[in-house]
Amino acid sequence: MLHIINKSPLEKSSLETCLAVAQDGGIVLLIEDAVYAATRGNTAAARLTAAQDRLKICVLGPDLEARGLADRLIEGVTSIDYGGFVDLAAEHKSQSWL
Amino acid sequence: MKFGILVNEGPYQHQASDSAYLFCKAALERGHEVHRVFFYHDGVNNATRLTEPPLDDRNIVKRWTKLAEEHKLDLVVCVAAALRRGILDENLAPGFRISGLGQLVETGIEADRVVTFGD
Amino acid sequence: MEGVIKKFMFVNRKAPYGTVYALESLEVVLISAAFDQDVSLAFLDDGVYQLKKGQQTKGIETKNFSPTYRALDGYDIEKLYVEREALEARGLSEEDLLVDVTVLSRKEMGALMEEQDVVLSF
Structure with a gap:
């Protein structure tokens, strides 16, 4: 299943709940303000790194670039375009963690 | 693959409509079909033709209209949500139509995938 | 498409009244009943507040739509799932809720979500 998150992890608990609910083998895609979670030094980055052995983590590149953080993407997270x-959305059913 | 798209936020205030538009464009470029784009909650505000953004900004409403014309997209605005927010046939932008919530459920049934964009 | 029955899950993660999402989500749920689909509702995070007993909205001059959740079984919508961790984090228990629900852990909720054909979030 594709889990789409669009909130900064410091603003809302969407990422935290999603990581707890998502079943192994799922994909987490960070878009809009959620991309901040996958940047070096963000307090959520460690949680994402820890989740990588059971979930694939992706980030929407254009959203990361727009926010001036393309050079801070953490290891193991895949940057993708639209x-x-x-x-991903064609391959998997999706749930948006609004 | 047939996609159904749900847009829950209005233009400019939130990135949801931009994300949905760019997703639709990319899906169509990849040869997928967009079965319907359903606008709900404040998303109905994407359908007003009275929008006039500054010239150096994107025109979100016109962009949806153009995409609908080029690809014969079905842009549906929820009637109950629209009436609450003053979106009526007389201020509806070209390419949009006002209909019931059943159209959203129908998209869920008929499309292969539904992707939601909101706040 | 006549006769197609899909599993629909409506995911509610927002509290009522502060924003319109809970009310308008319920409107979709009611409409979905007319399509004879396999419908379930999931309440996670602040969404569990939608089901709190004793809502009194007179003072904010807003319609109290919480009785509608009790009317859902009349529409054959009987699968209501609530996240256990969300209740605990908010000092709530099943007795605080105005309808009968099935309480699930986050992991169980995730497994149920995987079984769905369509997940709609508001």
Whole structure:
């Protein structure tokens, strides 16, 4: 299942709940303000790194670039474009953690 | 693959409509079909033709209209949510139509995938 | 598409009244009943506050829509799932809720979500 998150982890608990609910083998895609979670030094980054052995973590590149943080993406997180987003959404059912 | 898209936020205030638009464009470029884009909650505000953004900004409403024209998209605005917010046939932008919530459930049934954009 | 029955899950993660999402989500749920689909509702995070007993909205001059949750079984919508951790984090228990629900852990909720054909979040 594709889990789409769009909130900064310091603003809302969406990422935390999602990581607890998501079943092993799922994909977490960070878009909009959620991309901050996958940047070096953010307090949520460690949680994402810890989740990587059971979930695939992706970030929407254009959203990361727009926020000036493309050079701070943490290890192991895949940056994708809108086409990549479409591919993930075609391959998996999705849940948006609004 | 047939996508159904749900947009729950209005233009400009939130990035949801931009994200949904860019997703639709990318899906169409990849040869997928967009079965319907359903606008709900404040998302109905994407459908007013009275929007006039500054010239150096994107025109979110016109962009949806253009995409609908080019790809024969079905842009549906929820009637109950629209009436609450003053979106009526007389101020509806081209390419949009006002209909019932059943159209959202129908998209869930008929599309292969539904992707939601909101706050 | 006649005769197609899909599993629909409506995911509610927002409290009522502060924003309109809970009310308008309930409106979709009621409409979905007319389509004879396999519908379930999930309440996570602040969404559990939607089901709190004793809502009195006169003072904020807003319609109290919480009785509608009790009317859902009349529409054959009987699968209501509530996240255990969300209740605990908010000092609530099942007795505080105005309808009968099934309480699930986050992991169980995730497994149930995986079984769905369509997940709609508001």
